[in-house]
Amino acid sequence: MTNNSILKWYAKSGESAEIAVSTRVRLARNVAEYPFQGYMTTEQQRALLDRAAAAAKAAGLDLQLIEMDPLSAAERRALVERHVISPDLAEGSGPRGVLVSQDESIAVMVGEEDHLRIQVFGSGLCPQALLKKASEIDDLFEREFGYAFSEKLGYLTKCPTNLGTGLRVSVMLHLPALAESGALQNLAQSAGSLGFAVRGLYGEGSKATGAYLQISNRMTLGVTEEELCQRIADACAQMVEREKKTRIALYERRRVDVEDQVFRAMGTLKYARKLSTAEAMNGLSQLRIGASLGVIDLNCGLLNDLLFAIQPASVAVRTAAEGAEGRDVARARLLRDALKDLN
């Protein structure tokens, strides 16, 4: 993957970006004339992909088509780590790909569980703005394709969990103070009872490493898109407030301890020769706390960039490192370089 000079969306800082790290809006759409994934012929998959790419071009969207099959497994995993594609698309079969913008803020998956999955990403907490963008892109694709839609059930999707609006809004939150004060479990429960799904950063089984949490809506049918965005924005705003208060309280009570942790993490990241993904993530988490409390002067955009850059496949692809130890060494070097001016 080329690392061109265009600033990726995650390298920019958005609103409340220290705590609400990023937002993703996804619209699921299917084309009426083809059966859903799993019942399509290879020819149909190919036609869908070609038509989607052509439609994007005709609509003037500056999107590059990346097909999955020609890529190596590591390259596909790196795309998954940067959240450009889902594991589903990486591991699928048949002609499929993703249409990506240069700064990777727009990634339209073609041939995943649903024919089209329009994804828009942004830094900080911004569901409404992203929804607007996604909806515009949706309108442009709609000109080319007749969508599978029913008045009663809305946009028709392969899985009934996505029916109706086909909208999934996800927000990534960084909640280390709440984690430390033991409030995270309760928070997850109340989020759940409000109708949100909560999980750790990198999907199933991950232990919310570095206290990163992902919140998304469960319901997609029977609500409008705007309501869904509003609800999640409100819920996240509350969590951000609680985290801020808890951080300040923690800092005032245990100032020296907090600073100690931040600077120890900095020391490790600046000088270690070998770092596992978990160590690096926890370290960056500490730096993020430090930045948010004003203990150190560090741009959140850089932290976001590093969070993706240290993931295993991204390290492998970027540095041609081999094996787990090779990656650990490369990761440490990457961080040393990135943080050399920090103190």
Added chain:
Amino acid sequence: MLCDKCGKNEATYHLKQVINGKTTEMHLCAECAAEEPDFKDLSMDSFNDFFSGFTAPFGSALGSFGLLGQMLGAGTPTRRRQRSCPFCGATEEEVSSSGMLGCAQCYDVFGDLLTHYLRRLHGSAEHTGKVPSGANAELSKTRKLEQLKTDLQKAIDAQEFERAAELRDEIKGLEQ
């Protein structure tokens, strides 16, 4: 009170759900409750394994997509399981076991199975959000015209003039 499902035994299990302000109640006897997923999975909102995450928004809350299968399958007469979708060929069996559909038409074919499931998932079974604009109505009209013109030519070549006349009228109608 008698069991909602079999109507024979006394109901000893009671479930009341309030989703989005809408209340639904279910009263079952011991036997029917044993088969009913709602009753089995009372820990639907347990977050003990929160850190191990939900694999999908409904992943662990509903166990797996097999739950849809259980809900669809419970009490379904065997002859209905032979249904299949005329467009994509998906069978009721496939839809039941995977919890997913094969195409847009499947929603019509298997619609009856889904209503209860949808109400449980989304708390409501009617769409209130965005609608596709009429833009593609124009497009499908163009496509239809093209198809009719091709058919017209074929009819003429085959000397089926009555059919050709019908097609010609249809084309005229659309072109207005």
